[in-house]
Amino acid sequence: MLIVQCISYVHTAALNCRAVMLDNEHLRNLVNRLQSELGRAQSVLGKDAQSLHRLDAEADQVNPTPSWVFESETMTPLLVAYDHRIKVSSHVRWRG
Numbered sequence: 001m002l003i004v005q006c007i008s009y010v011h012t013a014a015l016n017c018r019a020v021m022l023d024n025e026h027l028r029n030l031v032n033r034l035q036s037e038l039g040r041a042q043s044v045l046g047k048d049a050q051s052l053h054r055l056d057a058e059a060d061q062v063n064p065t066p067s068w069v070f071e072s073e074t075m076t077p078l079l080v081a082y083d084h085r086i087k088v089s090s091h092v093r094w095r096g
Helices: 002-045 048-062 072-095
Strands: none
Touching: none
16 A cells, blocks of 8 residues: 555656646746847847837836736736747748
8 A cells, every 4th residue: 555655656746847847948948039039129229229228217107017017817818829829920930
């Protein structure tokens, strides 16, 4: 009986470890994609990035960011839909 419990525990631990590894891989991919986009945006904007940042800060003072932007219940479905749209667009372009 003890052996069965140990095997069950090891199996559960292995599944949990795999889930954590997949989450870690997903987060690393997300960070890489964000860094790529940031690098692309910075190369396009060049020196204008600083002036754009200043303009954004001024705009935030006039029109503060809405609170719903910081709510995960609202943003998560929007980000998932956006990510899906990018994947579909990339797939079509790759096949194109």
